[in-house]
Amino acid sequence: MVSRVVFGRGSFNQLNEILSPKRLNTKAPFIFLVDDVFKGNAWLTSRIPLSYEDKLLYISAAEEPKTSQVDALVEEIILTHKERPSGIIGIGGGTLLDLAKAVSIMLTNKGESKDYQGWDLVKNPAIYHVGIPTISGTGAEVSRTTILTGPQRKLGINSDHTPFDQVILDPELTQGVPKDQWFYTGMDCYVHCIESLNGTYLNAFSQSYGEKALALCKEIFLEGSLDVQESADKLMMASWHGGMSIAYSQVGVAHAMSYGLSYLLGVKHGVGNCIVFEHLEEYYPEGVAMYKAMREKHNISIPQNICANLTDKEFDIMIDVSLSLEPLWENAIGKNWKNIITRQKLKELYQKM
Ligand code: NAD
Ligand code: ZN
Known part of the structure; x- marks a missing residue:
């Protein structure tokens, strides 16, 4: 610590x-x-x-x-x-x-x-x-x-x-952070909470920090009752608590896949998580629904079709990077994750992004 x-x-x-x-x-x-x-x-x-x-x-x-x-x-x-x-x-x-x-x-x-x-x-x-x-x-x-x-x-x-x-x-x-970047990096925190709270590695330590960070994210991104300073103060503490939550658990599907995007295409972490999270209803149904409500409320646009022109070889590179992050998959899916997360499954998901 x-x-x-x-x-x-x-x-x-x-x-x-x-x-x-x-x-x-x-x-x-x-x-x-x-x-x-x-x-x-x-x-x-x-x-x-x-x-x-x-x-x-x-x-x-x-x-x-x-x-x-x-x-x-x-x-x-x-x-x-x-x-x-x-x-x-x-x-x-x-x-x-x-x-x-x-x-x-x-x-x-x-x-x-x-x-x-x-x-x-x-x-x-x-x-x-x-x-x-x-x-x-x-x-x-x-x-x-x-x-x-x-x-x-x-x-x-x-x-x-x-x-x-x-x-x-x-x-x-x-105070000078541009709005889109505020949202992308803020969503990194939100995704940390969702992945930690829905992971198999969850424990009381991670849960207590994750729940607090998630409550702060809701206040900041969904409820809209805070003034600019309160919102910035609380987002700084949400980031801290979100980080503490994953320190004793792990992140999950969104991070495992966004690392692939960032390795191959240089997509930055915050926006990369958003690009992936758009398509993860299957794994985090409530988390994705709330994310979409936040994105709409703030009128943020997320890059589309970034994988449209990739070759099979390039998909393979992203899939290799993603699959190598074993603790993330084990946290997200459980010990038998290799039976569920196939290369084909990941390719289909990447093709939607
Ligand atoms: P960043 O540091 O890349 O900054 C994003 C943009 O915001 C940049 O253009 C930067 O110049 C600008 N910026 C920063 N502060 C500003 C300010 N006050 N006013 C105006 N502009 C400002 O973005 P990030 O999302 O904070 O960080 C992403 C990086 O963090 C990635 O490399 C990712 O891998 C890493 N990361 C690390 C951890 C960890 O635990 N170590 C966790 C998550 C992400
Ligand atoms: Zn992150």
Whole structure:
């Protein structure tokens, strides 16, 4: 679990106070990985405390994090600084949060990040790392994984060393998120709840967080009685609770299939989950009905026919990626999932998307 967290509008102002005691020495910098959407945004960047050899690196979130990108960042940090950093601070959405986690792990673990994709492969504790979300929904701020696309697969580095040492939850930072993106990333949280609550791995720990996150999602996306600030505050906590819920269970069909879309077509996680979830009535009848009501209420359009022109070989690639995520299928369907989820079944579903 994340060991320290602050929540509240304006809590981002505490960054300097939080980081100062963690500085190892003047040559061991803090490295800030910041979504480049904030480039030129003085409201945010003027509050990033840079001293000594600290570095601010703007990074685009146009593509999801790759293992090669993590390895290149780590190399750059090692080559430009005499000492190991005092800390890595990720400021942005799931993309930047995952990059910060992965970089902090790879600064203390040998080899390439692709070698650590999987469960509990990380040997050494990561560098001190801090997560500051600027969009809510993924739960990346709280999870024990950092999801990377590698040469062979899209898979997380899941380990006890992955979670942030410190998280700052300041809902004010989410104020500029475009509406479509707000919905897509918010639906990631909603889908986490549905997949966790309807999974065979469910337990009292996951259920208690999942139910709370789901109730918050209903308030935010369906009931419409909240003002803008309340809604942003609650979505930030929904994301947290949704992430906690899957930390002790698993996601399910939507995630297993959207990883395939994202691996082959580069479809981003939030919108990818929406594209898949449109067609999952068979697995989550009530969840899909409520999702559609939310989508209609907010008048959001979801990309259609993205698989229309794919070859059989390309379908096979997506199916391979999807089927390799065994824990997700086992959670969704049960131990005998291999008898139910056939390649043909997945192909038919992908063909509808
Ligand atoms: P994102 O980080 O890719 O950001 C989406 C878009 O919103 C980007 O264009 C970004 O620049 C923009 N944005 C972010 N904050 C903004 C702000 N305040 N104002 C204006 N624009 C802003 O999107 P995401 O949905 O948060 O994250 C998706 C990533 O998270 C994927 O790579 C996915 O694999 C990962 N993920 C990780 C976990 C985990 O547990 N580690 C869980 C779910 C998803
Ligand atoms: Zn997700």
